[in-house]
Amino acid sequence: MKRFHPLLIIVWMGLGVFAMVHAYSLGLKGFAGPGPGLMPFLVGLLLLLAGLYLLASSLLKRNERDQTRKDEQSKINPGKTGLAVGSLIAYALFMESLGYLITTTLLLIALFKGMGTKKWRTVVMVSVLTSLITFFAFTYLRLRLPMGILRF
């Protein structure tokens, strides 16, 4: 998995082409009076060329890769990784409407349980306490955290 990545290389090349097209529409204006698009255009061009270089070298290394492919089985743990990413996105979406205290408690409960802490009572207690302590500590440090539905 680690070395065979034509998809990612195509993403880089696509990004390069997109940057060039977008930069061109912004105006290059040439070297005499460089416009806002000149630098992104050049970077996009280099990205396209770098992508071509990586693609060519990954094709050249194909034989070598076939031999090592079996050794590169990645040990992705989709459950835990998915849980962490999913709960973070959900947190970001709801933190302003529900408020810091509620969303943080829920997030911590999900993460502690997802990571294998067994006792519900401990998980809930630690989560509630952590949310409260961090809320007051950071408010004291003059950081404004959202109150959400608890605003009064």
Add this chain to the structure above:
Amino acid sequence: MDLTSGIILGFQVALQPVNLLYCFLGVCIGTLIGVLPGIGPVGAMSILLPITFGLSPATAIIMLAGIFYGAMYGGSTTSIMVNIPGEPSSVITCLDGYQMARKGRVGPALGISAIGSFIGGTLSLIGLLFLVFPLAQAALKFGPPEFFAIICGSMVFLIYLSKGSAGKAFVMILVGLLLGTVGIDRITGVSRFDFGIPYLLDGIDFIPLAMGLFGISEVLINLEETAERTIFQSKIGNLLPTLEDWKRSIGPILRGTVIGFFGGILPGAGPITATFLSYTIEKKISKDPERFGQGAIEGVAGPETANNAATGGSFVPVLALGIPPNVIMAFLLGALIIHGVPPGPLLISQHPQIFWGVMASMYVGNCMLLLLNLPLIGFWVKLLKVPYRILMPMILLFCIIGSYSINNSAFDVIAMVLFGIAGYVLRKFDYEAAPLMVAFILGPMLERAFRQSLVLSDGRASIFVERRIAAVILLISALLLAHAGYSSYRRYKSKSQASH
């Protein structure tokens, strides 16, 4: 301002109670995150940056710098006790440090690493003082073409010294440069790559980017590690090395200081490369190299000194030129900009309290670390026993608070999560995030220098070769790139010949 009055001013700033407190907090947090493998110095600095908004710029930088060199100290403890490096620059310490611990010499291993770090840190500060002034003086004569060449040269160094594929490092730099162009162009006022999203008009904030790429992605990667940490059960005992240990260590400590200091100045090299170089050199010049890997104290003293000396070295280009040589310094530079302090050759004359205060505080911080670490090693080791299932939600929580509090906006949290996923995918495919981050910070400076140079020369790109300094730097950069390409071609050739 002459050297003596500068040093006096520095200590006046560093010894103010508030600065002492934040320096202490910085080195404690640094040691803590150096000990804990779940998060590196960049992640910790990005989490804590919003807390520094209410502080003076000098206090903020004093604390952030404390995290950086504190992490160098802390990382060695886990390498020696658990054979797990707390951060990358302590990887090499595992080889001999852990072997020393297994042979019941855990005390001298920890002791020499703390003492070596102190000596390296202190001597590199003296080196920094000697080097930063002439460099800043010279830089005052630099115009946009020279700055363009220096920034290009830094990026080429990043590619040349990258751990993995040079091609991938190049791609990461280009992606970083592109991300740096998002938002309103400061020269023409035209908005670029905003896709109609108001959040992107101000450009991508570097805190969500850094937290995502270094904090969140590290947590996601760590979730896949199932290995349990076994802490070496040994009484720490006497931390002071014996006379024989001293005799063996003094050479490596002095050489490690020089290697670390100059390694720290070079873009891309930083503390990690310096530790590997120091270890290799010590092994090469040793009369009995077979002792290395079996618990040789030289293998701990050299690299541990080098990684702390590199912190002093890496401040040279930031303070003299405003150009960061590695991702941690890029972060400090970003923090300076957020605090309204323009980095560059004028920093020393316009903000002497920041320059001298940070210098003196680094010395004070090194003393604190020596006093803190030797008696507190037992405490740090206990912290290692905190299971990752408890640690991980806390790290994520601090990342969230950190990114939210920049603008009090949930968009920053979403951006951080998205960059975290991107960082995780990049790591999976062996792409390093550090060149991306450095290029992201340097990108706007590079573009400004590039466009100003072209305006200066009425559109003649030849200005970059007509100016002597710029031409020499660009020539060296081109030679390095050619060499990187040639070595990669030779490696491929020799591999394909071997397989036939």
